[in-house]
Each structure stands twice: as C-alpha cells, then as structure tokens.
Amino acid sequence: MRVFKFGGASVQDVDHVKHVGKILEQYKGEKNLIIISAIGKTTNALETVAEAFFAGRKEDALRLFGDIRKQHLTLAKYLLVLEFNPCIAQLADFFTEVEWLLHDKPVREFSYYYDQIVSVGELMSTCIISYYLKEYKINNEWLDVRDVLRTDNHFQEGVVDWDFTQKAVQSQLLPLFEKTDIVITQGFIGSTDQCENTTLGREGSDFSAAIFASILEADNLTIWKDVEGIMNADPRRFPEAVYIPQLSYQEVIEMAYYGAQVIHPKTIKPLQNKNIPLHVKCFLDTGLPGTLINQHPAKDLPPILIDKQHQALIHLRTLDFSFIEEKPMSRLYKIFRELKIKPNLIQTGAISLQVAVDDQTDKIERFAIKASEWFDVQLQKDLNLFTIRHYNEGVISKYLLGKEQVLYQQNESNLQVLYK
Numbered sequence: 001m002r003v004f005k006f007g008g009a010s011v012q013d014v015d016h017v018k019h020v021g022k023i024l025e026q027y028k029g030e031k032n033l034i035i036i037s038a039i040g041k042t043t044n045a046l047e048t049v050a051e052a053f054f055a056g057r058k059e060d061a062l063r064l065f066g067d068i069r070k071q072h073l074t075l076a077k078y079l080l081v082l083e084f085n086p087c088i089a090q091l092a093d094f095f096t097e098v099e100w101l102l103h104d105k106p107v108r109e110f111s112y113y114y115d116q117i118v119s120v121g122e123l124m125s126t127c128i129i130s131y132y133l134k135e136y137k138i139n140n141e142w143l144d145v146r147d148v149l150r151t152d153n154h155f156q157e158g159v160v161d162w163d164f165t166q167k168a169v170q171s172q173l174l175p176l177f178e179k180t181d182i183v184i185t186q187g188f189i190g191s192t193d194q195c196e197n198t199t200l201g202r203e204g205s206d207f208s209a210a211i212f213a214s215i216l217e218a219d220n221l222t223i224w225k226d227v228e229g230i231m232n233a234d235p236r237r238f239p240e241a242v243y244i245p246q247l248s249y250q251e252v253i254e255m256a257y258y259g260a261q262v263i264h265p266k267t268i269k270p271l272q273n274k275n276i277p278l279h280v281k282c283f284l285d286t287g288l289p290g291t292l293i294n295q296h297p298a299k300d301l302p303p304i305l306i307d308k309q310h311q312a313l314i315h316l317r318t319l320d321f322s323f324i325e326e327k328p329m330s331r332l333y334k335i336f337r338e339l340k341i342k343p344n345l346i347q348t349g350a351i352s353l354q355v356a357v358d359d360q361t362d363k364i365e366r367f368a369i370k371a372s373e374w375f376d377v378q379l380q381k382d383l384n385l386f387t388i389r390h391y392n393e394g395v396i397s398k399y400l401l402g403k404e405q406v407l408y409q410q411n412e413s414n415l416q417v418l419y420k
C-alpha cells in the first residue's frame with residue numbers, strides 16, 4: 001500500500017488534473033490511497049468568505065462563494081462528459097451545505113465557522129477529480145474523510161483522535177480497497193464526534209497523508225510537488241537554491257519547525273514512528289528521483305536557508321523587577337498555550353525577555369493584555385527571521401551582511417537573525 005498526496009498547486013487547473021490521471025496510470029495494479037488538497041488557492045478564497053460572513057457581510061460572503069462555486073463548475077465542465085451530471089449532483093450538496101450556513105447569522109466563534117466553510121474546498125476538489133478519474137477509466141472510490149478522521153473540537157487546529165481514526169480506517173477505508181485499487185479522499189479536514197467539520201491547520205494535507213500512511217503502515221508516502229524535490233531554500237525566493245536527494249526525518253522536522261514551507265511540520269512524526277519513507281517527487285517530471293526522507297542521516301548537506309516573513313518581536317520586562325525564572329516563564333508559557341502562540345525565538349536577560357512570534361495581530365493583542373498583569377509589554381513589528389542551518393562563514397556574509405539586525409542567536413547547527 002502506498003499513500004500519495006497531491007497539493008493545491010498540483011491540481012490547480014484542467015491540465016494539472018489530467019496529469020494526476022497520467023501519474024496514477026503509471027502505478028496501475030497497486031493499492032493507492034490518494035489524499036488531495038483544495039484546488040489552487042481555493043482555501044485562501046474560502047477564508048475571505050468566512051471572514052465576510054463573520055463580519056456580518058452576508059451579501060459579500062454569498063457573492064465570494066458564488067465565484068468559487070462557478071470556478072469549480074467550470075473545471076468540472078472542462079473535465080467531464082459522461083460523469084458530469086453525477087458530479088454536479090454531488091457538488092450541489094456541498095454548495096448547499098455552505099450556502100445554508102451563509103444565510104444564518106454568526107452566533108458561535110469564528111474558528112467554528114471557518115472550519116465549516118473552508119473544509120468544502122477539499123470536498124469539491126476530490127469530488128471532481130474522482131469523477132474525472134472514473135471518466136478516464138481509472139476505477140476509484142471517493143471517501144468522505146469526515147467519516148474517518150476524527151478530531152477534537154479545537155476548530156482550525158483539530159487534534160487527531162488516533163484511536164477512533166484507526167478503528168474507522170479498519171471499518172470504513174480498508175473495505176473500499178476490496179472493491180478498487182484507488183481510494184480518493186481529502187487532506188486537511190476532519191470531523192468532531194458531533195459531525196462538525198474541523199481543519200488541521202493551514203497546509204495540513206501533508207499531515208493528513210502522514211496520518212493515513214502511519215495507520216495503514218504504508219510502504220511509502222509520496223508527496224507530489226511543483227519542485228524537483230526538497231531544496232536548501234525556497235527556489236521562488238532564492239533562485240540559486242540547490243536540490244537535495246536525501247534527508248533524514250530529523251533534518252526535515254527541523255527545517256519545517258524553523259519555517260521552511262515545503263512540508264507541514266506535523267508530517268514527520270507519524271512517519272518516523274513507523275519508519276515509513278517519505279518521497280517528495282516532482283509532479284511535472286515524474287522521471288526525476290525527488291527527495292527521499294528516511295531515518296538515515298544525510299551526508300554533506302549544503303547550508304539550509306529559511307527566511308520567515310511577518311514576524312513581531314515582543315519585549316517583556318517584569319513589573320516588579322523579579323528575575324526571569326521558572327515563575328514568570330511558566331506564566332508566559334501558560335498564555336502561549338492558551339492562545340496557541342508558538343515562540344519562534346526567545347532571548348532572556350535578568351529581568352527582561354524577547355520573543356519573536358508570527359505577526360498575528362489579534363493573538364498578539366490578546367497576549368499583551370494577559371501578559372501586562374506581570375510584565376511591561378512592548379511590540380516591534382515588520383521583522384523577518386532568517387535561519388541558516390549548517391552555516392559557514394561564506395553564507396553568513398552572503399546573506400546577512402547589510403541586514404539591520406534586531407536579535408542574533410547561534411548554536412552549533414543553527415544561526416538565527418531577526419532583522420528589519
């Protein structure tokens with residue numbers, strides 16, 4: 001058994017969806033679970049629908065959703081002939097689910113509505129692709145992942161109930177493989193025990209794929225991307241980036257943790273725990289070897305560059321001049337935990353502390369209010385966090401010279417600079 005994941009970039013239009021069919025043909029006769037994300041940038045578009053709805057701009061929300069609906073119907077029209085009508089019937093159910101909700105008034109928290117609305121992206125994409133594959137004579141079964149992947153009710157960041165999910169995989173997913181070799185399902189989304197939609201956090205489809213690979217004890221997880229494989233930097237921002245043929249789980253988990261936006265940070269743990277190899281392969285040129293990620297330490301790694309934008313630096317000083325010891329630290333971590341804030345960089349002094357975090361205005365404001373009970377809180381915005389793993393003098397001078405540095409930290413393997 002293999003698990004494949006196709007992200008939004010790989011299913012962004014008619015030609016890309018057709019290419020998915022071509023890739024699957026190469027694996028005929030093998031059992032494959034296919035996890036697919038929303039088409040192109042649909043999740044971003046659905047986020048604006050959720051925001052308009054929650055702000056009470058019902059007409060805007062309906063209009064924006066109308067555009068998304070139209071795009072999906074157009075895609076179905078260009079891909080399908082025989083399977084067009086059944087596909088449209090299934091899509092209509094998904095549209096109705098959202099449109100009914102948009103006619104209501106928000107009475108619950110934003111995250112709840114976000115998940116009910118945004119999750120339709122993956123339902124629509126998998127529906128169209130499953131029908132396209134049938135039309136193309138690639139027999140497959142479509143699975144509503146909400147029947148299998150159970151989470152708690154932390155909307156926008158559902159925590160997976162592994163026990164339930166494992167049992168549901170046995171009872172609902174595996175029997176589908178008795179009928180067909182290919183099962184198509186959604187990444188990124190799940191459901192609570194109350195049948196409410198949840199999401200696993202932005203870009204969470206990689207994580208969904210790893211969850212299934214782990215439960216199924218798959219031979220391999222392949223994530224198809226629009227790049228040659230994993231590179232030592234984002235090639236969109238660093239055209240000189242070089243491709244890396246093999247990486248260890250540990251290296252990739254570190255890269256993702258520091259902000260490399262190529263694999264979701266939660267993807268590696270379930271794979272490492274079961275020793276399942278991860279392949280990052282090139283969607284457009286399947287002949288390329290891609291990057292293999294496994295337990296073996298990589299040799300001769302180039303310096304790895306990660307430039308994380310939209311950072312804010314929170315300056316904290318204890319109001320009563322007490323030292324930064326266990327008590328103030330545990331208070332701070334309690335607030336981080338409550339607000340789900342992840343510190344990207346921490347530097348401590350005697351009575352002061354600086355924390356770099358992703359600049360999420362709403363969360364930072366709530367943090368400042370809570371922390372001001374014990375700390376003087378100041379904020380600095382519009383910063384970037386540059387991380388170099390496996391640094392050397394050459395890369396330091398190439399990339400950091402001339403940058404206005406705000407904070408600097410260095411250990412044996414990482415160098416991090418917060419700059420303006």
Ligand SMILES: Nc1ncnc2c1ncn2[C@@H]1O[C@H](COP(=O)(O)OP(=O)(O)O)[C@@H](O)[C@H]1O
Pocket residue numbers: 006007008009010037203224225226227229230231232233234235236260261262
């Ligand atoms: N270290 C890296 N190696 C390769 N690609 C990277 C890296 N860091 C960021 N990227 C970016 O990740 C993109 C692919 O990820 P993403 O757009 O999330 O794909 P998908 O939507 O298919 O999951 C590439 O186009 C590339 O710009």
Ligand SMILES: N[C@@H](CC(=O)OP(=O)(O)O)C(=O)O
Pocket residue numbers: 006007008009037038043044121187188201202203204205206
């Ligand atoms: N569609 C979701 C989940 C995801 O993982 O997408 P992608 O595979 O395109 O990064 C998002 O955009 O966050």
